[in-house]
Amino acid sequence: MIERFDPLKGERLQILDEKGSARAGLDPGLSDPELRAMYERMVLTRTVDAKALKLQRQGRFGTYASNLGHEACQVGLASAMTKGDWLFPYFRDLGLYLTLGYPLADHYHFWMGNEAGLRTPDSLNIYPVAIPVGSQIPQSVGAGLAARYRKLPIAVVATFGDGATSEGDFHEGLNMAGVFRTPNVFFCVNNQFAISVPRAKQTAAATIAQKAAAYGFPGVQVDGNDILAVHAAAREALDNARNGKGPTLIEAYTYRMGDHTTSDDSGRYRTKEEVREWERRDPLLRLRLHLEKKGLWDAKLEKELQDRSTELVEKAVAEAEARPPATVEDLFAYTYAEMPPDLAAQLEDHKAFLGEAAR
Amino acid sequence: MNMTMVQAINRTLAQEMERDDRIIILGEDVGRDGGVFRATDGLFEAFGPERVIDTPLAESAIIGASIGMTALGLRPVPEIQFMGFIYPAFNQIISHVARLRNRTRGRFTVPLTIRTPYGAGVKALEHHSESTEALFCQVPGLTVVVPSSPYDAKGLLAASIRSEDPVIFLEPTKLYRAEKQDVPEDPYELPLRRAAVVREGKDLTVVAWGAMIPVARKAAEAAAADGVEIEIIDLRTLCPMDRDTIVASVKRTGRAMVVHEAPKTCGLGAEIAATIGERALLSLNGPVLRVTGHDITVPLPKSEDHYYPGPERVLRAVRQLMEY
Incomplete structure (x- = not known):
């Protein structure tokens, strides 16, 4: 299917239209429970995100990167991944995490500034969030090489935004992946903005997907607000x-409905009208309409889901807030496999200082 | 067996790869060509293209991919062709290699050894003579190792490759083929984080590493003729630093000097001098002197000797310190 949508010809894969109707022949044929589960993940994601923003305003949360509008990209991708696959994420991947089974409290730990949130669960093949933009891309290629060396039949996914495609690591990573035909999927969430800078100022290319052609492997642009297109x-x-068929670049064309982070004010660089225009294409709404058309959803189910999501979120927040910050020993413990004497001396000195200050 | 440092490195890489199939070599020209200094000579033939990987010319991807390999349990030994070209990979090294253990509370470690030739003194092109080890020493989580002889190179490289921590292994190009030494065939490790007293003396301590060790030795021989006995400490691991060995020596000799190729300002000499000041101040008979590269760009080959500390500059500082 990917090969049928050539980004160089301006073709974009869309399966669900804005009214929630699926295009015949392209529908990936997900079962009813699968479709419902996807929608539930999207709603949970949005609930978790909304709560985070609220906590940040109340001073209970650090700077936070909002997630609004990215749910179809994230849940659509994660629901296509299987157990052995690896994820090298960026910092706006909430729905991916939740779909892959990341504990909600851990997510809150991280953004609340608790070291406890740094360790991704051992059972999940999720590498830690790459904050330096694009740096996870070559890492994912190395994981792909390692997977092949170890003869593991898995795929390695890297996610990143449109801004990351201007970084050298995007080029170095995709170029290397093309050369070695690694088992990678490069998933670009093109949400039109890198903080304030619009997509048009990142590249003069008409699409990001078409860049794959230069690296010698397929690229496809999909409607990032259409979860079926993303998933397929x-x-x-x-x-x-x-x-063994090599890497692919997927550009999910979407829109960052919120500010870049809670430190950002997007009113400085875009209009309300533009944002409203995208509200019409809300990825949750679109899947909900589709479910309703199929007779799989109604107001009662919606209410139950909202309540369930809120309950989960409140429980996770309570758990995260109850967890004390890392101890001083913990802050020093993971710098080296074995703590060097110098560092041990610094730790002891700091503890002595704390002891004196407490007196 | 008698061999040069580059041969010792080559032998170690081969033996470690035989021992542990998680070890992968990747870098520019490391495969068919065997490396521009021949450090990986014969490995491509012995271990094949899956384990000795000629990569595209992309330093950030070489280190980035190495990191990704460690996620799946491999132990890569990437080569950066010259230290002067390591900077595109700086983000990967500083933001990820050094801190992944900490930022995953120990779940993901990065047991890779980044080998790179470094240092002046071989009349090389621009950007091929840098000695910027101090940049790495300020990054928590990194271990920086420099051998000064074929014997040390073998033992330190084996220890680095087997270490659970990431190691920046700096190979002094000037010493690659400077001498041959009897190196045991069987694998062995020299301990990381340990300095070695390579010459004993009672009058003055010289702390140095890499290509400055032969320079310090020459100066020490000349000083001995004048009745001054110099103790030389080969730091071997620059960070985490073996401060105890330095302090113990200075407490005996009462005089200290650091010799390094890197520029003076914020070089490791400053760190060593500060350590001596903190821990051995009252043993000192004079200031801790630094004989170093100047705070200038490494000159082109015809003027390189103005930059690089030689035995004469060291001796001059020895006399200044003895007369202080």
């Missing part, structure tokens, strides 16, 4: 990776 493209790209 991701599933095919992941299958190709696992089956």
